[in-house]
Amino acid sequence: xxxxxxxxxxxxxxxxxxxxxxxxxxxxxxxxxxxxxxxxxxxxxxxxxxxxxxxxxxxxxxxxxxxxxxxxxxxxxxxxxxxxxxxxxxxxxxxxxxxxxxxxxxxxxxxxxxxxxxxxxxxxxxxxxxxxxxxxxxxxxxxxxxxxxxxxxxxxxxxxxxxxxxxxxxxxxxxxxxxxxxxxxxxxxxxxxxxxxxxxxxxxxxxxxxxxxxxxxxxxxxxxxxxxxxxxxxxxxxxxxxxxxxxxxxxxxxxxxxxxxxxxxxxxxxxxxxxxxxxxxxxxxxxxxxxxxxxxxxxxxxxxxxxxxxxxxxxxxxxxxxxxxxxxxxxxxxxxxxxxxxxxxxxxxxxxxxxxxxxxxxxxxxxxxxxxxxxxxxxxxxxxxx
Amino acid sequence: xxxxxxxxxxxxxxxxxxxxxxxxxxxxxxxxxxxxxxxxxxxxxxxxxxxxxxxxxxxxxxxxxxxxxxxxxxxxxxxxxxxxxxxxxxxxxxxxxxxxxxxxxxxxxxxxxxxxxxxxxxxxxxxxxxxxxxxxxxxxxxxxxxxxxxxxxxxxxxxxxxxxxxxxxxxxxxxxxxxxxxxxxxxxxxxxxxxxxxxxxxxxxxxxxxxxxxxxxxxxxxxxxxxxxxxxxxxxxxxxxxxxxxxxxxxxxxxxxxxxxxxxxxxxxxxxxxxxxxxxxxxxxxxxxxxx
Numbered sequence: 001x002x003x004x005x006x007x008x009x010x011x012x013x014x015x016x017x018x019x020x021x022x023x024x025x026x027x028x029x030x031x032x033x034x035x036x037x038x039x040x041x042x043x044x045x046x047x048x049x050x051x052x053x054x055x056x057x058x059x060x061x062x063x064x065x066x067x068x069x070x071x072x073x074x075x076x077x078x079x080x081x082x083x084x085x086x087x088x089x090x091x092x093x094x095x096x097x098x099x100x101x102x103x104x105x106x107x108x109x110x111x112x113x114x115x116x117x118x119x120x121x122x123x124x125x126x127x128x129x130x131x132x133x134x135x136x137x138x139x140x141x142x143x144x145x146x147x148x149x150x151x152x153x154x155x156x157x158x159x160x161x162x163x164x165x166x167x168x169x170x171x172x173x174x175x176x177x178x179x180x181x182x183x184x185x186x187x188x189x190x191x192x193x194x195x196x197x198x199x200x201x202x203x204x205x206x207x208x209x210x211x212x213x214x215x216x217x218x219x220x221x222x223x224x225x226x227x228x229x230x231x232x233x234x235x236x237x238x239x240x241x242x243x244x245x246x247x248x249x250x251x252x253x254x255x256x257x258x259x260x261x262x263x264x265x266x267x268x269x270x271x272x273x274x275x276x277x278x279x280x281x282x283x284x285x286x287x288x289x290x291x292x293x294x295x296x297x298x299x300x301x302x303x304x305x306x307x308x309x310x311x312x313x314x315x316x317x318x319x320x321x322x323x324x325x326x327x328x329x330x331x332x333x334x335x336x337x338x339x340x341x342x343x344x345x346x347x348x349x350x351x352x353x354x355x356x357x358x359x360x361x362x363x364x365x366x367x368x369x370x371x372x373x374x375x376x377x378x379x380x381x382x383x384x385x386x
Numbered sequence: 387x388x389x390x391x392x393x394x395x396x397x398x399x400x401x402x403x404x405x406x407x408x409x410x411x412x413x414x415x416x417x418x419x420x421x422x423x424x425x426x427x428x429x430x431x432x433x434x435x436x437x438x439x440x441x442x443x444x445x446x447x448x449x450x451x452x453x454x455x456x457x458x459x460x461x462x463x464x465x466x467x468x469x470x471x472x473x474x475x476x477x478x479x480x481x482x483x484x485x486x487x488x489x490x491x492x493x494x495x496x497x498x499x500x501x502x503x504x505x506x507x508x509x510x511x512x513x514x515x516x517x518x519x520x521x522x523x524x525x526x527x528x529x530x531x532x533x534x535x536x537x538x539x540x541x542x543x544x545x546x547x548x549x550x551x552x553x554x555x556x557x558x559x560x561x562x563x564x565x566x567x568x569x570x571x572x573x574x575x576x577x578x579x580x581x582x583x584x585x586x587x588x589x590x591x592x593x594x595x596x597x598x599x600x601x602x603x604x605x606x607x608x609x610x611x612x613x614x615x616x617x618x619x620x621x622x623x624x625x626x627x628x629x630x631x632x633x634x635x636x637x638x639x640x641x642x643x644x645x646x647x648x649x650x651x652x653x654x655x656x657x658x659x660x661x662x663x664x665x666x667x668x669x670x671x672x673x674x675x676x677x678x
Contacts, residue, residue: 114488114572116603116639119496221461221485221486221488253633265549266544266570266635267543267599267625267637271667273629275667277628278627278666319553321529350553351549352529374550375666
């Protein structure tokens with residue numbers, strides 16, 4: 001789960017990271033009011049969307065004085081921002097963060113992620129802050145410094161010092177930098193984060209180390225024990241269909257094709273998308289109804305897929321191991337009748353009670369095409385949209 | 387032979403009371419697996435499904451000589467269950483539960499590595515479909531009726547893909563030595579490489595089907611092992627060619643975050659190691675037949 005910049009800054013500041021003064025606004029009037037609480041004349045009006053690279057998309061506007069702030073806020077609020085991270089659809093701005101503008105003399109990058117191979121948290125740091133770190137890494141991998149954290153004891157002060165010296169940071173900033181690094185690590189650990197990133201981490205002309213932008217993501221599987229983090233979710237930033245599907249307990253990812261897929265099991269669902277692609281089609285979604293699906297789950301899944309107007313055909317691929325094809329078939333028939341499904345439905349049933357399932361479909365009177373194999377099903381579906 | 391599971395395993399169930407735990411414990415017993423006890427804290431001394439129940443894994447091991455554990459405990463508690471099994475001297479632990487917090491798994495793995503190699507528990511999963519050696523033992527959730535005895539090994543990250551492959555083999559009259567679901571969480575216990583090593587020295591296994599997917603780099607490591615050490619044919623499939631970057635596709639571990647983790651990049655790396663690749667998931671049986 002992702003959160004906004006202002007939320008990440010609030011969390012990190014509780015762990016000892018210095019952030020600029022700022023306040024959240026839902027309207028231009030509120031933005032002006034927030035600016036009054038900031039000591040400096042120059043502020044930034046920052047669009048709060050779940051994406052980086054906002055500056056290039058015009059999502060961060062430097063302002064001075066009430067009029068400029070009101071104008072910038074007015075323009076940003078409700079605007080659809082397309083950044084290199086949002087995809088072509090972009091994200092709509094519903095919240096603004098008004099923040100003190102800082103003068104930076106140097107900018108660093110600091111990031112904490114889990115390294116899957118090592119099964120440890122890794123700190124990455126670079127003296128080239130501000131820019132896109134992936135680009136930087138691709139150009140000059142040796143400029144990225146990495147330290148591995150031993151999970152049993154956590155990040156140690158010597159590791160933070162090592163990073164400071166490696167980066168060539170002025171020694172007068174040693175304490176501040178160590179506090180920042182250790183704070184980020186504790187935030188990562190204590191809040192079940194999957195990413196903590198400060199980019200840029202700036203040194204100001206008066207010798208302060210300040211996080212100018214911050215990003216945090218969290219482990220969805222740990223939200224049950226992080227109620228505070230779970231409450232930071234901004235549903236307006238999520239695809240409405242995906243959100244609905246999650247509420248219904250489905251595993252759904254919207255894609256950009258036109259063949260709706262309903263599959264049991266994530267692995268089989270992935271394989272189904274692949275087969276569609278091999279057959280020359282494009283899937284509209286990934287949808288895993290789970291391994292032990294009951295008839296009402298099929299109902300929810302069909303309902304979710306139909307809400308996506310780009311779906312021109314539905315492909316159902318069920319391999320019943322611990323569940324049963326007759327349940328799935330019953331659920332399908334009921335859902336097709338209930339929602340008056342008008343797009344063609346291709347069904348492949350295999351495994352437990354597959355025969356009974358097929359009989360149910362054939363005798364139901366609803367129009368479905370039964371495919372014998374996964375590949376047939378994919379090919380039939382692709383034919384329908386051509 | 388077979389790998390990991392045969393008629394000798396003495397199995398305990400952790401997290402048996404829930405719907406899943408109850409259902410699959412019954413199925414394992416019906417299959418003929420030697421399930422010796424259940425562990426349910428605070429219910430020690432009672433019986434469930436005609437099995438003795440113990441408060442701790444330690445008690446269960448002491449009283450029954452159990453060496454294998456299967457975990458159905460819910461995800462907030464599964465990490466603790468794995469460590470309890472390791473501490474009690476369980477040799478093989480299969481964690482069916484998935485969606486476990488990453489940091490819990492980081493600690494579990496760190497904890498297990500703290501044991502001397504000779505006493506270290508082998509962990510399969512989390513998010514595993516378990517292990518089945520047809521005709522010998524089932525410590526998992528596979529629908530066993532279409533697994534017949536034979537000489538093909540299966541290793542799958544995703545449970546349902548493993549089932550699909552086994553079903554295709556069944557239809558083609560090809561039997562299975564052992565099928566293992568290794569799960570597709572971000573951090574898992576046993577990897578493809580460790581299982582290829584076991585199949586490599588298993589007399590009854592002639593060929594292996596390896597079912598990978600997007601996310602992580604373990605398929606690439608497996609391909610290198612195949613190139614350098616494997617004496618038996620292996621065919622592989624990587625699910626997720628059509629998956630976009632940065633989106634979590636159902637499994638916690640099925641997300642492309644770094645270079646080398648996409649299906650196309652993995653397939654490229656596998657090809658470099660001359661590992662045969664199946665790009666159509668409906669032809670596993672035909673593809674493996676050539677090698678038998």
